[in-house]
Amino acid sequence: MKTHRDELEFLDRGGRPTLADMLDRMTFRPSRGSIELNGARMVLSRATFGADLQDELIRRFGEHEAMVLLLRLGYRNGREDAEFIRRAWPNLDIGDAFTAGTRIHMVTGTVRVETLHNDFDFKNNRFSGDFLWHDSVEAMEYARRHGRATKPVCWAQTGYAAGYASVFFSKLILYKEVSCAAMGDKSCRVVGKTVDDWGKDDPFVRIFLDEVLVTRPETSPRMRKEGVAQGSKAAGILEDMIVAPVHRELEQLARAGLSTLITGPDGAGCFKAAAWLHTRRFPSGQLHRVHGASDTLRR
Structure with missing residues (x-):
């Protein structure tokens, strides 16, 4: 895999597994038509696939239902990646495994994460985080297709962050996208807290608890x-x-x-x-x- 020279130093930053560790564990098997990250099957697809999915969901089910579905899929994907990191690198410090979520999000080409604030205490279920998402694939594709958005659109990534973080706590962790590049902001910004710190009456918390996490059969x-x-x-x-x-x-x-x-x-x-x-x-x-x-x- 080709990496720009000015990016090489960046690959070794942060805890383990670093971006370099992940790239070193990535295997392309052309004879099988497969890409693997430390034994887990991966898929390389165009960024437009996610944008097509979002557009189709909105067209068929409406914006709110599309948001709920993508939050749900992102949440499940985030949980699966957290469990994958813990299995694939079993000797990791729990703090490194937790922060690896930002790095696996980058190595898959989804977004570049910049941490502004990240305070966590696993024993006492305490967490607060503030992050910038640069070059978010969801935001960039939305803006390219539809112009400026009126509200944040990085639904799958927001769900992913919640799913990944929640694996490490006995409380649900939720992220809110408080600014979005698709709205004209320089970058997307997300803030994460426990569901208790957000408050059970918070409108986004209610959507997540009542709609995103439900498992009963639904009709659109x-x-x-x-x-x-x-x-x-x-x-x-x-x-x-x-x-x-x-x-x-x-x-x-x-x-x-x-x-x-x-x-x-x-x-x-x-x-x-x-x-x-x-x-x-x-x-x-x-x-x-x-x-x-x-x-x-x-x-």
Whole structure:
């Protein structure tokens, strides 16, 4: 990999793994069509892919739902990267593993992070941080396509930062983008605190707790607005998607006429599966839900 001469010294800055460490562990296997970072599969793609995804989500579901989805995907990605760093470099000091999030964000070409303030105490769940994001791929692509934004647009990166940091604390860490290059600012700026320090009544905290972190099956605003006929059709499609992994087993149970107990964690789709099986077996009956217990079928 080619690196500009004026960047070489920068590669060894910070804790371990440094950018140089990460680049040294990156392997390109052209015969397999794969790129790996310390054994983990990576993908090199054009920056426009993320911008296309954001545009399509906004077009199909609206700006708010698009933001929620990208915050959620970023949050999951951040948590996965934090766990990856801890597995791949198991002897790291916890502080180095924590700050490695800024470096892995840079080595993937997402953004260059400048730390203004970073104060953390893992034992006492205390954290506050203030960072500048230079050349954010989300902000630059948005501005290139749409001109100046009216609000911050680095949704996936903000979610990523929250997900990565939260792995190291027993409290949720949330970041807010308080300025954004897409709005005409020189760089993006993000501030991170524990959810308690932000306050449970903070509007962004409520979005994160009520919408970003939920695991229950959801339908989009577009589906909800299409009227009774379209809504029923969309709900049927969603139900089919939820039931698909266990469709064969449900079909066998329906044909056998066996009594069935469906169990699983909240949000796993148990009630949808029970409703599907109930419709097949008892077209004229009613399905009753027992709250706090497994979903059951009753005539």
